[in-house]
Amino acid sequence: MVNMIPVVALSETSKKQVLQPFHLTATGYNLNYLPEYIALRHGFFQEQGLDVTVNIPTPWDGVLDALADGTADMALGGIWVPSMYRDRVQHYTVFAQIANRCPLAVLKRGSSEGFKLTDMAKSTVLMKSGGGASVGLFFKMLLRENSIDERAVDYVQDLDGVMLGDLFQGGMGDYFITDNLSALAMVARNPKVSIAMEMVTQGDIPWSVYYRETKTITPEILDAQKRFCIGLEKGIEWVLQHDAESFREELAELFPKVPVNVAVSVTNDFRRNKMWTSTSVSRQGYTRWQQGLSDAGLLKEPFDYEAMVDDAPAVEAQVEVVK
Template sequence: MQSFHLTATGHNLNYLPEYIARRHGFFQEQGLNVTVSIPTPWDGVLDALADGTADMALGGIWVPAMYRDRVTDYTVFAQIANRCPLALLRRGHQANFKLDDVAGKTVLMKSGGGASVGLFFKMLLRENNIDPRSVDYIQDLDGVMLGNLFEGGMGDYFVTDNLSARAMAERNPDISVGMEMVSQGDIPWSVYYRESATITPEVFDAHRRFCIGLGKGIEWVLKHDAESYRDELGELFPNIPVEVAITVTNTFRREGMWTTPTIPRHAFDRWQLGLADARLVKEPFAYEALVNEPATMA
């Protein structure tokens, strides 16, 4: 059995098929003993790639794009999350919420896990012809801190992960979910990558086998209603009410969070435009500049 170590930026519901693949033996079927570590702070994933203690990193594709031709070149070889796993919380339960309701208001956005939250939300505003400058942001604080402050009265809206948003709305009758962003189109939200210079034929073959196991994990999740493995969800996410985890999992299944390990070109191009508009990259990268997918060789 070949050791294969993953360094990840967090433990999230949108990574569920990977957890299922590990727990159900799909990686072992490919001869891989997959282990995981989550560094604090999250950018320790880059250190683990640099010193060779990790075979790959899991996180946002904006990092390989931002670093390309500036610091270190990374190659992306698969995705796990095909949609954005965020939600927008609001005060009250007004009907017919519209995204342009946020104009002129204050939006809290967690940033402890990187820049993805602000990048996506502002891109979504631009895509809907809403000037991001028409909104005030509080986004340089930890997500738990911002959640407590939002419940305490700070701001008008709060962008956080869907699971936390649903849990907050369940326990606080004065707060509701205005938008689940999983419904807002394809985007390669969470991807696997490695330093390009370290990829050998042997490494690429291990990536290929990892992608086969990951694909089986995705297929399993798509075939099984979350209610049928509530105990497993409870073990994976013990701090979230299991009914919330079940509801969000089934929403993700229905809305296209998980498809295949292959990154769709249209989704890649959409996110690259968003990163360029945010000035993280000078101009959008071509697909082949960042992506080399052994998933297509399964």
């Protein structure tokens, strides 16, 4: 099953321009991808001569199949996947980043006043895992970074997020970890639960990146990647310059199943807390995440930045945008 991302119709002027197809396969549809959706809707990719189209395969790991068979020009998802595959199955090169922070939140029943991360030791934590392993990977890394034994927590994480959310509200477990948007929507509906922590405040990490099979990269692909990054940089800049209240109608169209006030609140929270910075992968965040992946056993040891990331398309794009 494949879901297509809707985009606005091209103007008559845009239709006359010959655009280069540049297809993206993504692991999900999330608010932390917002600058990409804005770039699509506002024509920032079209300005660079790219006809960017997007699909979301089900299951999500179909993105790797799309890269392998050449039906996709790039994949969007967690950097833990190309890291885990390197030197084992396939080499992928990351060329851009969109989400610079973790978009998760910790929910608890009752008031969150006075909450401390150490409170979660010897508790039962429900974590959604339908989109991959990143939820558990990040949370357990956060525990280790705060000198909390991850083995002191019981985990329920092999179920759908909606199912776990219903079970949590029904009394299962002590905490529930889900995406920030879903967390705030649950709190808006249920006064008996509260947000104990928004992980967007917990430091830089390359949460969502764009990548491609290394062996398929050509000078023509690098040029298209640079132009894609220019469009994405403009999308990031646009979101950072506009209070979410000023484009609430767009947010309502993009996320129709979420109360618009919730979408506005989360967007402004992400704007304030550096969810979006630039298309370049932060070296500090990269090093932190590689260590977390290594400590979790996904990697034998962390990979050097240059082994996984080619920052040239993003850097060149940033130069073009500021001209």
